[in-house]
Amino acid sequence: MSERIREKLSILADAAKYDVSCSSSGSNRKNEKGGLGNGHTSGICHTYTEDGRCVSLLKILLTNHCIFDCAYCVSRKSNDIERAAFTVEEVVELTMNFYRRNYIEGLFLSSGIFKNADFTMERLLKVVKKLRLEERYNGYIHLKTIPGASEELIREAGMYADRMSINLEMPTESGLKLLAPEKSHKEVIQPLAYVQRQIIQFKEEKKLIKSVPKFVPAGQSTQMVIGATPETDKEIMHTANEFYRNFGLRRVYYSGYVPISNDNRLPIIGSQPPLIRENRLYQTDWLMRFYGFHVNELLNDANPHLDIDIDPKLSWALRNLQFFPVDINVASYKMIMRVPGIGINSAKKIVQARQYGKLRIDQLQKIGVAYNRAKHFIKCADSPYQLKEYQSTQIKSFILAESQSKYLKNDTSQLILF
Numbered sequence: 163m164s165e166r167i168r169e170k171l172s173i174l175a176d177a178a179k180y181d182v183s184c185s186s187s188g189s190n191r192k193n194e195k196g197g198l199g200n201g202h203t204s205g206i207c208h209t210y211t212e213d214g215r216c217v218s219l220l221k222i223l224l225t226n227h228c229i230f231d232c233a234y235c236v237s238r239k240s241n242d243i244e245r246a247a248f249t250v251e252e253v254v255e256l257t258m259n260f261y262r263r264n265y266i267e268g269l270f271l272s273s274g275i276f277k278n279a280d281f282t283m284e285r286l287l288k289v290v291k292k293l294r295l296e297e298r299y300n301g302y303i304h305l306k307t308i309p310g311a312s313e314e315l316i317r318e319a320g321m322y323a324d325r326m327s328i329n330l331e332m333p334t335e336s337g338l339k340l341l342a343p344e345k346s347h348k349e350v351i352q353p354l355a356y357v358q359r360q361i362i363q364f365k366e367e368k369k370l371i372k373s374v375p376k377f378v379p380a381g382q383s384t385q386m387v388i389g390a391t392p393e394t395d396k397e398i399m400h401t402a403n404e405f406y407r408n409f410g411l412r413r414v415y416y417s418g419y420v421p422i423s424n425d426n427r428l429p430i431i432g433s434q435p436p437l438i439r440e441n442r443l444y445q446t447d448w449l450m451r452f453y454g455f456h457v458n459e460l461l462n463d464a465n466p467h468l469d470i471d472i473d474p475k476l477s478w479a480l481r482n483l484q485f486f487p488v489d490i491n492v493a494s495y496k497m498i499m500r501v502p503g504i505g506i507n508s509a510k511k512i513v514q515a516r517q518y519g520k521l522r523i524d525q526l527q528k529i530g531v532a533y534n535r536a537k538h539f540i541k542c543a544d545s546p547y548q549l550k551e552y553q554s555t556q557i558k559s560f561i562l563a564e565s566q567s568k569y570l571k572n573d574t575s576q577l578i579l580f
């Protein structure tokens with residue numbers, strides 16, 4: 163690799179690291195005879211850096227030149243930083259070389275906007291076309307849609323990319339106007355809606371004609387920057403819910419604002435650690451998508467912010483003690499999933515196992531229930547029913563004392579520990 167390419171790589175990979183919307187999940191693109199790579203779900207995995215950011219893909223910008231001046235972005239035009247731009251050929255060569263050496267499992271390609279949206283989108287399109295058609299690359303590709311790019315270019319790019327995403331950036335239009343006055347939510351919504359319509363149309367056509375190509379098979383995602391503007395968690399999650407519902411998104415990513423800019427439009431970061439907030443938002447997202455919670459149950463006018471010291475499922479349970487204790491031996495699957503300390507897999511196993519007899523504490527523990535947490539909210543064949551004796555504040559302090567390190571630690575494993 164030449165010294166200049168090495169330099170570009172260092173600049174443009176560094177500039178790309180603030181975009182967290184790069185999970186490779188959901189692709190089912192398989193290798194073909196004579197091709198290279200495999201974007202199939204089981205063949206591609208991703209990993210995370212210490213602060214939870216994904217690193218398994220070659221994650222780069224085509225360029226960090228940008229005509230826009232978004233206050234939260236390191237590539238904004240008023241920022242005095244070193245600039246670089248890859249050529250189409252350079253990105254293709256890097257991807258192929260890194261893939262062959264097993265350094266990467268896919269490509270995440272984004273870009274600053276140089277000249278205009280279409281000019282930039284055309285270059286991104288050239289990269290993916292060259293990879294797929296000339297290099298016969300079948301690995302995973304996540305391509306950013308450039309806000310304002312024409313539908314023709316987006317449509318063509320969707321034939322080659324596994325996933326496409328466009329960042330909402332700020333959860334509200336007013337927040338976006340404050341920090342990125344050249345952007346609007348409309349510019350994000352239009353392409354998301356367009357890609358969603360195309361995905362549906364391609365799927366319908368494929369049912370009739372087998373040879374119809376795949377279109378964005380791993381779906382779409384978006385990202386919001388959290389903490390740079392004063393939106394509440396309620397506003398953030400209601401926006402996320404709306405986007406999941408309206409555009410069939412696979413993921414919404416929440417990126418805690420990293421203070422990389424001294425732009426005076428930005429707030430001075432307060433005492434709240436952004437990564438813990440980010441973590442709680444992901445947990446809420448998880449509860450909405452997989453645990454059957456409606457966003458209003460978790461965040462509403464009375465509770466516009468998530469608790470930082472406990473996860474949102476426990477927080478909901480403590481505010482709704484009237485639904486507990488849940489009798490494990492008769493309650494619905496939906497209600498069992500709502501018990502703190504019981505995850506989806508444990509809930510499924512409980513429903514299966516109780517067909518053969520009433521479940522006891524030791525059996526619940528074997529099933530994988532976090533009994534020390536769950537015991538305050540359930541009854542089973544031999545459990546002492548304690549709930550009525552305690553207020554929610556007391557239960558909370560028991561649980562925090564019992565699992566101090568788990569609840570106070572800011573680690574990504576909490577994302578699935580309900």
Ligand code: SF4
Pocket residue numbers: 228229230231232235236237238239273274275342
């Ligand atoms: S348009 Fe994108 S790259 Fe350009 S300043 Fe805004 S966020 Fe950064």
